Amino acid sequence: MNIIVCVKHIPDPNLPGVMDGFRLKREGVQGVLDPGDEFGVEAGLRLKEELGGEVTLVSMGPAQAQEALRRGLSMGADKAVLISDDSLRGADALVTARVLAAAIKRGAFDLVIAGVESTDGYTGTMPATLAELLGVPQLTFTTAIEVSDGRLRVRRQSADGYQVVECSFPCVMTVTAGVNEPRYASFKGIMAAKKKPFEQLSTSELEVEPDALKPGQEVVEVSLVEQRKAGEVLPDDGQGAVRIATFLKEAKVI
Amino acid sequence: MDLDLSSEQQEFQKMMRSFVDDAIRPHAESWDRDGELPMDAVAQMAGLGLFGLVFPEEYGGSGAELLTLCLAIEEIARVDSSLAITLEAAVGLGAMPILRFGTEGQKAKWLPSLAAGAALAGFGLTEPDGGSDAGATRTTARLGDDGRWVVNGSKAFITNSGTPITSFVTITAITGERDGRKEISAIIIPNGTPGFEIGRPYQKMGWHHSDTHELAFNDCRVPEENLLGARGEGFKNFLRILDDGRIAIAALAVGLAQGCVDESLSYVHGRSAFGRSIGTFQALQFKIADMALKTDLARQSFYRAAWLKEQGRSYRKEAAMAKLYASEIAVEVARDAVQIHGGYGYIEEFAVCRHYRDAKILEIGEGTSEIMRLLIARELGLPEG
Ligand SMILES: Cc1cc2nc3c(=O)[nH]c(=O)nc-3n(C[C@H](O)[C@H](O)[C@H](O)COP(=O)(O)OP(=O)(O)OC[C@H]3O[C@@H](n4cnc5c(N)ncnc54)[C@H](O)[C@@H]3O)c2cc1C
Numbered sequence: 001m002n003i004i005v006c007v008k009h010i011p012d013p014n015l016p017g018v019m020d021g022f023r024l025k026r027e028g029v030q031g032v033l034d035p036g037d038e039f040g041v042e043a044g045l046r047l048k049e050e051l052g053g054e055v056t057l058v059s060m061g062p063a064q065a066q067e068a069l070r071r072g073l074s075m076g077a078d079k080a081v082l083i084s085d086d087s088l089r090g091a092d093a094l095v096t097a098r099v100l101a102a103a104i105k106r107g108a109f110d111l112v113i114a115g116v117e118s119t120d121g122y123t124g125t126m127p128a129t130l131a132e133l134l135g136v137p138q139l140t141f142t143t144a145i146e147v148s149d150g151r152l153r154v155r156r157q158s159a160d161g162y163q164v165v166e167c168s169f170p171c172v173m174t175v176t177a178g179v180n181e182p183r184y185a186s187f188k189g190i191m192a193a194k195k196k197p198f199e200q201l202s203t204s205e206l207e208v209e210p211d212a213l214k215p216g217q218e219v220v221e222v223s224l225v226e227q228r229k230a231g232e233v234l235p236d237d238g239q240g241a242v243r244i245a246t247f248l249k250e251a252k253v254i
Numbered sequence: 255m256d257l258d259l260s261s262e263q264q265e266f267q268k269m270m271r272s273f274v275d276d277a278i279r280p281h282a283e284s285w286d287r288d289g290e291l292p293m294d295a296v297a298q299m300a301g302l303g304l305f306g307l308v309f310p311e312e313y314g315g316s317g318a319e320l321l322t323l324c325l326a327i328e329e330i331a332r333v334d335s336s337l338a339i340t341l342e343a344a345v346g347l348g349a350m351p352i353l354r355f356g357t358e359g360q361k362a363k364w365l366p367s368l369a370a371g372a373a374l375a376g377f378g379l380t381e382p383d384g385g386s387d388a389g390a391t392r393t394t395a396r397l398g399d400d401g402r403w404v405v406n407g408s409k410a411f412i413t414n415s416g417t418p419i420t421s422f423v424t425i426t427a428i429t430g431e432r433d434g435r436k437e438i439s440a441i442i443i444p445n446g447t448p449g450f451e452i453g454r455p456y457q458k459m460g461w462h463h464s465d466t467h468e469l470a471f472n473d474c475r476v477p478e479e480n481l482l483g484a485r486g487e488g489f490k491n492f493l494r495i496l497d498d499g500r501i502a503i504a505a506l507a508v509g510l511a512q513g514c515v516d517e518s519l520s521y522v523h524g525r526s527a528f529g530r531s532i533g534t535f536q537a538l539q540f541k542i543a544d545m546a547l548k549t550d551l552a553r554q555s556f557y558r559a560a561w562l563k564e565q566g567r568s569y570r571k572e573a574a575m576a577k578l579y580a581s582e583i584a585v586e587v588a589r590d591a592v593q594i595h596g597g598y599g600y601i602e603e604f605a606v607c608r609h610y611r612d613a614k615i616l617e618i619g620e621g622t623s624e625i626m627r628l629l630i631a632r633e634l635g636l637p638e639g
Contacts, residue, residue: 184269186302187318
């Protein structure tokens with residue numbers, strides 16, 4: 001099975017974000033493999049271990065993004081493709097999907113795995129767009145994965161429970177955090193990653209129209225999230241429990 | 255001069271940090287309270303290949319440098335000294351003698367499971383009557399008429415000797431006399447051999463969930479081929495093993511000290527007294543600055559010793575210096591961390607409390623501070639007393 005896992009290199013979410021105009025500063029800041037994508041890599045590796053085949057990582061990002069790909073290779077993926085091009089700075093989700101689709105289409109694939117959304121941009125639209133561009137079905141918000149009779153069968157998280165859905169290959173699947181427990185890279189894996197095939201492409205090496213690479217979206221304003229306010233202190237006058245319960249009810253927690 | 259870790263080592267260090275935060279930190283306190291080696295944590299560490307890091311690939315290892323193992327030990331010790339010493343002893347004392355002095359047969363038999371972390375081994379040098387004076391070994395091994403060693407005696411404080419996955423303990427024993435002097439050799443004693451008894455675990459000040467036992471040998475018989483290294487070389491070989499172990503113990507001490515620095519930094523931010531954050535008091539700022547200073551210097555000292563070894567240069571003195579300095583500053587830094595935490599520092603929910611208890615042994619195990627000073631003095635050419 002040819003498994004593609006889309007991964008993203010993002011500024012370390014544990015550090016305060018730095019802005020570059022209306023964009024998140026990506027170059028020259030400490031970055032990590034998007035924690036959400038670790039679940040995708042793990043899902044790909046498990047399917048490969050079960051069914052055989054190959055896991056290829058695909059990413060679009062600045063040159064520094066190769067760190068994220070190396071991380072995935074260290075976990076056990078077989079090869080990596082990075083599409084990096086100055087013209088892609090400021091690309092929106094649609095452009096990203098076009099670029100990734102063009103890179104993925106260069107070879108045969110059975111399954112494309114992505115996280116539900118990235119931990120920096122959070123648009124959550126890229127995977128669905130990618131499936132459309134690839135012309136394949138999509139299974140989204142996956143919380144459990146199974147392959148039987150040559151079909152992919154997943155549990156899909158919904159607002160009030162889960163659905164079990166299945167489809168044939170090739171397809172796109174998005175995984176939720178918690179779908180599995182991503183493995184740690186071993187030192188052996190880290191050393192092996194150095195020798196694995198790593199391809200870096202520019203957009204001119206892909207079949208995409210230059211016009212399709214222009215973002216259709218423009219960020220017109222960015223503002224800071226309101227600081228979290230201090231909590232409310234309720235001195236316990238004997239009614240503390242009742243007041244907490246009332247508060248929780250109002251918040252619709254109980 | 256290049257003081258940077260390789261990019262692979264940096265990545266490995268990052269990975270270790272997140273592993274330790276996710277899989278060890280949440281449990282360290284309760285493991286310490288239960289006082290038993292958590293075998294599922296050992297299995298997780300094994301899964302990461304930690305037990306095989308420095309062993310050649312032909313035995314299932316990763317062929318990494320000693321420094322890489324030290325990085326793993328340091329990261330674990332920031333949070334959990336018991337697991338850090340379990341790894342250090344498993345590799346440095348349990349498996350390393352087999353790699354260094356074993357025959358092809360012994361290596362093929364024992365190393366793969368040790369490198370995989372599927373089995374552990376202990377090394378028994380210390381006896382109830384003496385550790386520093388390791389040459390004063392009393393345990394005897396006599397080659398019987400049936401061509402087997404008959405071992406009698408006892409060993410004290412042997413790490414990893416009684417875990418559910420311990421496969422053997424290598425011991426030093428007197429195998430005869432040569433030129434009027436005791437001939438000391440190393441012999442592999444598989445766990446479960448009749449006459450080999452593992453005593454109850456000790457009630458220790460710290461290192462609560464590291465496995466330590468007294469061992470007794472009563473007419474314990476093992477095949478002649480269980481001799482490890484040349485006959486009569488047991489003592490000398492052992493001392494060579496301990497040089498590497500000292501670098502790793504220094505790494506462990508640095509990890510503990512770093513853990514204390516980290517805990518103290520976060521504690522002073524959240525605590526107030528006299529209407530200000532205690533982190534604004536110069537007295538505490540200076541303490542923390544000193545703690546960080548000592549930790550950093552100790553780290554440089556074990557990096558240097560490991561580097562010298564990698565270059566094939568002599569590192570005996572530097573390894574002793576690193577072990578001596580790192581273990582002593584670990585005790586100081588842990589004590590200061592408790593002080594910074596005030597009363598909470600004396601309470602087990604706060605990691606520095608455990609770190610303080612765990613620190614002291616570092617000045618004793620694998621060569622006491624006094625023995626380290628003697629060794630450094632010898633290396634400086636000073637005469638034996
Ligand atoms: C938790 C734990 C785990 C251990 N694990 C192992 C293990 O796996 N394998 C193993 O073989 N041992 C192990 N040990 C034993 C440890 O290495 C010894 O305790 C240590 O070497 C000291 O030996 P000792 O206890 O016999 O003290 P002693 O040698 O009796 O020393 C007592 C004091 O005298 C000092 N002293 C001794 N000789 C001199 C001298 N010539 N000059 C100045 N001062 C001197 C010492 O420094 C010390 O302060 C472990 C110990 C502990 C507590």
